[in-house]
Each structure stands twice: as structure tokens, then as C-alpha cells.
Amino acid sequence: MAVSNFFSKIAMLLILVTVFSIYLLEISSADERDLNNVIAKAEKGNVNAQYALAVLYTTGKLGSTTVAVDSTLAAYWARQAASNGNADSAGLLAARYYEGSGVPKDLGQAQKYALLAMKISDGHPIGSYVFGLILEGEKSYSSAIMFFSKAADNGNIEAGYKAAKMTIDHQSDIILPKTISYLVAAAKAGHAKAQFELGSLLRESSKTRPTAFYFDEYFKGRKVISSYKKLHANEAYAWLFCASKQSVFKAKAQLFWMSESKEAQILAENYYRKYVAPFK
Numbered sequence: 518m519a520v521s522n523f524f525s526k527i528a529m530l531l532i533l534v535t536v537f538s539i540y541l542l543e544i545s546s547a548d549e550r551d552l553n554n555v556i557a558k559a560e561k562g563n564v565n566a567q568y569a570l571a572v573l574y575t576t577g578k579l580g581s582t583t584v585a586v587d588s589t590l591a592a593y594w595a596r597q598a599a600s601n602g603n604a605d606s607a608g609l610l611a612a613r614y615y616e617g618s619g620v621p622k623d624l625g626q627a628q629k630y631a632l633l634a635m636k637i638s639d640g641h642p643i644g645s646y647v648f649g650l651i652l653e654g655e656k657s658y659s660s661a662i663m664f665f666s667k668a669a670d671n672g673n674i675e676a677g678y679k680a681a682k683m684t685i686d687h688q689s690d691i692i693l694p695k696t697i698s699y700l701v702a703a704a705k706a707g708h709a710k711a712q713f714e715l716g717s718l719l720r721e722s723s724k725t726r727p728t729a730f731y732f733d734e735y736f737k738g739r740k741v742i743s744s745y746k747k748l749h750a751n752e753a754y755a756w757l758f759c760a761s762k763q764s765v766f767k768a769k770a771q772l773f774w775m776s777e778s779k780e781a782q783i784l785a786e787n788y789y790r791k792y793v794a795p796f797k
Contacts, residue, residue, distance in 0.1 A: 564602065564603050568606050570591075571592075572591075588613070589619045596610055599633060599634075602637060604633075604644070608642070608647065609643060611634060614626040614627035615631075631643075640670060640671045641668070642672050645668035645673070646675065649679065649680075662687075665677070665683065669699050669702075674703045678703040680699050681703075685714060694731065700714055707792055709760050712763070712765070713757065713760035716758075716760060720775070723747075751780050754781040754782075
């Protein structure tokens, strides 16, 4: 069964932000190799085993065990674990109802489980993200930014990008250093659109000092080459170069109009090696 792009991101998020130590305390390495043991424990109500199965059928892998991705089974075990107070399972179920993966698409149920995830764990990275998506759909942008920010502060890179992008698009008069920090985190994680937005803001700030202060924290401790304009322009070029290498057409268009100094070219190649190549 194919995994949607949305759930590819959710699956990766599970791997990045979920701590499996509690699960591993109760499920042995032998259980990892014997799926039937995990299923037996899950059927007896072991919440850690239930969550493990939800992750297993979402990602197709847990330890040395691999299975075919199965959205229906993933949703079933997520529901069992969520009912037993597992925040990650509630968040995963919220995402499934939002996307309609393994369950009928239902924004009411998505909201219910997103709120449950946040009730169990304040600022839950998936629950807050899904709730932000629902608010975005309702055009409640200020509230959506708040929940995306909560998710970002708990490790959700995609939510950080969404918070930053929404701030740029709908609250451009209050761009804060935190907005920049979200873009930087996502850009350094290989997020092409974040690299483009960061490069675009840096390019704008290279032209006018009133927007340059957005980046005071970004450049803190950096050696000024000759002026803030050149420093910002070089960084803008480097990030737009990275985005262009990931097929962001608008980045290519901006690069066409930019002069490329030797310093900018060297920086761009360095950023490509660090922030694009490892994620291909």
C-alpha cells in the first residue's frame, strides 16, 4: 500500500521526535523479532505494544521487524493505544483522520484526537500540527500559527516551516527572530521551501536595513565581510542555490537576477553539501 507524502512526513516525524525507551523497557529485543509476541501483548492491553504496532504499520519497520505498510491496522492500533492514554497514538490518529488514511476523512475526529494528544502532552508535535492544519483550513491564521509554533517547539520541522510561512504571508508586519529560527531549522533539515523562503528574506534584507534586524540573531557572532548587505546577499544566494537544486523554480528565477561573488559561490557549495546532499 502506497504511503502519501503527508504520511511520509508523519512517519519521519514519529522516528525523529518519539522516544521509544519506555516501549523498549517492556518489549524485549526478542519480541521485536517475533511480531506475534508484540501482538499478543497488545491484545492484552499493553499500551506500549499497541503503540509499537501503530508505528510498525505506519512506517513498515520496528527494530529488525519489517512488514508491509497497512494504514487500516495502523489506525486500529493507534486507536487502542490512544484510548489507553498514549499521546503519540492520539496524534497519529488525528493525522489519519485529517488525511483519510486507513479511516474515513473526518475533520471532527481529527480535531478530537489532536485535542486528546495535546491534553495528554501539551504542545504535542503531531497533535498541535494537525490542529494547526484544521485552523488553517478555517483561515484562523493567528491561531494556526500558535499551534504550529507549539508543534515546532517540540521538534516538528514541518510545523515550524508552516508557522514561518504563514507569518510571512499573513502577519508580515510582525516577523520575529523566532520566525527566522523556524525557517533556519527547516532549511538545515533539507526543507526546500524553507530554504527558498529563508533565501528570499535574506535577499530582501540585503537591500534595506529595516528588515535586516530580523537576522540579528542569525548572524550573531559572525564576522562581517564588509557590510551587512554583502553578508546578507551571500547568505541569500547560498540558500536560494540550495532550493534551486531541489527544483524550486522561484529560487532559480531569483538567482538569475543576483550577482554571484566568489564568497557566495563557495558558501552555496558548502551549504549544498551540508543541507541538501545528505537528504537526497
